[in-house]
Amino acid sequence: MTHEALFDLLIIEDDTAVLHLLHETFSEQGWTVRLAEDIAQARIEMTRSMFRVVLSDYNLPDGFGVDFLAEMRGTHRRTVPILMTGLADLNVAVDAINRGNIFRFVAKPLDIAALITAVHLAIEQFESLVKQDSLTHDILAHNRRLQSAAVETETLLRNAHDRIRSEEQTVEQQKAHIESLSSELQSAYLDMVTSLMTAIEAKDPYTKGHGERVSRYCTMMEDVLGLPDADRSDLRFASVLHDLGKIGIPDNILRKPGPLTPEEHRVMSTHVAFTDHILKPLPFLGKVRRIIREHHEKFDGSGYPEGLQKTQISLAGRILSVADAFDAMRSHRAYRKALDLPRAIRELKAGSGTQFCPLCVGALVLSLENQAEAEQGLPQISSQIPQTEELIALRLASDPIPTNSLFG
Numbered sequence: 266m267t268h269e270a271l272f273d274l275l276i277i278e279d280d281t282a283v284l285h286l287l288h289e290t291f292s293e294q295g296w297t298v299r300l301a302e303d304i305a306q307a308r309i310e311m312t313r314s315m316f317r318v319v320l321s322d323y324n325l326p327d328g329f330g331v332d333f334l335a336e337m338r339g340t341h342r343r344t345v346p347i348l349m350t351g352l353a354d355l356n357v358a359v360d361a362i363n364r365g366n367i368f369r370f371v372a373k374p375l376d377i378a379a380l381i382t383a384v385h386l387a388i389e390q391f392e393s394l395v396k397q398d399s400l401t402h403d404i405l406a407h408n409r410r411l412q413s414a415a416v417e418t419e420t421l422l423r424n425a426h427d428r429i430r431s432e433e434q435t436v437e438q439q440k441a442h443i444e445s446l447s448s449e450l451q452s453a454y455l456d457m458v459t460s461l462m463t464a465i466e467a468k469d470p471y472t473k474g475h476g477e478r479v480s481r482y483c484t485m486m487e488d489v490l491g492l493p494d495a496d497r498s499d500l501r502f503a504s505v506l507h508d509l510g511k512i513g514i515p516d517n518i519l520r521k522p523g524p525l526t527p528e529e530h531r532v533m534s535t536h537v538a539f540t541d542h543i544l545k546p547l548p549f550l551g552k553v554r555r556i557i558r559e560h561h562e563k564f565d566g567s568g569y570p571e572g573l574q575k576t577q578i579s580l581a582g583r584i585l586s587v588a589d590a591f592d593a594m595r596s597h598r599a600y601r602k603a604l605d606l607p608r609a610i611r612e613l614k615a616g617s618g619t620q621f622c623p624l625c626v627g628a629l630v631l632s633l634e635n636q637a638e639a640e641q642g643l644p645q646i647s648s649q650i651p652q653t654e655e656l657i658a659l660r661l662a663s664d665p666i667p668t669n670s671l672f673g
C-alpha cells in the first residue's frame with residue numbers, strides 16, 4: 266500500500282460547479298486534491314491512490330454518499346470521512362454518523378471557512394491515526410524482539426545448564442571411578458600387608474592377633490573422642506600395620522624369653538624405621554606412616570625415635586601408643602603373665618601424663634569401664650569426655666591436664 270500516491274483529499278460531488286469551487290479552495294490551502302462525480306469514479310480513485318480525507322456529497326447519481334463512506338471504512342481504516350448534505354434532516358445526520366462513522370457532518374449551503382476547519386481537523390485526525398499505528402507497530406515489533414530474545418536466552422541457559430549437568434556427571438563418574446580404583450588399591454594393599462603381618466605373627470607367637478586387638482582399642486578411644494571418619498581410616502591402617510617392621514628383627518631378639526639388653530632394645534627399636542621404609546612407596550599412606558612413626562613416642566618426650574612430646578605427637582599417634590601398650594600389658598609374654606584388667610587399668614592411669622596422653626588414657630579407661638559394667642548388666646556412667654582436640658591442644662601447650670581431672 267505504501268507505494269501508492271497519498272493525496273490530502275478526495276471530493277465526491279455531482280454538482281460540477283460546487284466540485285470546482287471546492288477544488289480551487291482546497292488547492293489554495295496547499296492540499297493535494299482528486300475529484301470524483303459519482304461513487305463509481307470514487308471507487309476507482311480509491312483503488313489507485315490513498316487519501317487522508319474523503320469529502321462526499323450525500324446524494325450522488327449512483328447511490329448515497331453515506332453508504333460509500335461506510336463501505337470505505339472497511340477497506341481504508343485511516344482515511345477520515347466527511348459528509349456534506351443539503352438535507353437539513355437530523356435523522357440523516359444521525360444515520361450518517363452511526364453507519365459511516367463520519368468524522369464531520371457539513372451542511373449545505375456550504376460555509377467554506379467551517380469546511381476548511383473541518384478538513385484541517387480531519388487531516389490532523391489522519392496523522393494522529395498514522396502515528397498511533399506506527400507506535401503500535403513499533404511496540405509490537407519491540408515485543409516480538411523481546412520475546413525472541415527471551416526465547417534465545419532461555420535456550421542458551423538451558424543448553425548451558427545441560428552442558429554443566431553432563432560435565433558434572435562426567436566428573437562424578439570419574440571421581441567414582443578413581444575412588445573405586447583407590448579403594449581397590451587400598452584394600453589390595455591391606456590384604457598384602459595383612460598377610461605380611463600374619464607372617465610376623467608366625468615368627469613371634471606372642472604378637473599373634475596384636476594388630477587386630479590394638480585396632481579395636483583404637484576404635485574404642487575414637488568412639489569416645491568422636492574422631493572424623495578420615496582419621497579413623499588412617500588409624501585403622503596404622504594400628505594393623507604398626508609393627509610390620511618386626512619382620513626385619515632377628516628371631517633371637519624378637520622371641521627372647523626375657524627383658525632385652527640395651528643393645529637388643531636398640532635393635533628392636535629399629536622396627537619403627539623399618540616399617541616406615543616398607544610403606545614409603547605408597548603415597549596414600551603418608552598420614553598412616555606418621556602415626557606409625559609416633560607409636561613409641563611418649564607423652565613426656567622420653568620415647569623414640571624422635572623424642573616428641575605432648576601435641577608434637579598427633580592425636581592418632583597418642584591413641585595408637587596407648588592402645589599398643591595396653592595390649593602388651595594384657596598379653597602373655599615368655600617372661601611374664603598377662604596383667605588382669607584392673608591391674609592394666611591401674612598401669613595406664615599410672616603412666617598418664619608421663620608415658621601416655623591423659624586424654625587418650627581417659628577415653629580408653631572410660632570405654633573399658635563402660636564395657637565391663639555393660640557386661641555385668643550395670644547402667645553405663647557417661648558417654649564422652651567433653652573435650653575437643655583443639656581445646657586439649659591449647660591446654661596441653663600451657664598446662665598439662667592433671668591425671669585425676671579425667672578420672673574424678
Ligand SMILES: [Fe+2]
Pocket residue numbers: 507508536560561
Ligand atoms: Fe611397635
Ligand SMILES: [Fe+2]
Pocket residue numbers: 475507508589
Ligand atoms: Fe605393637
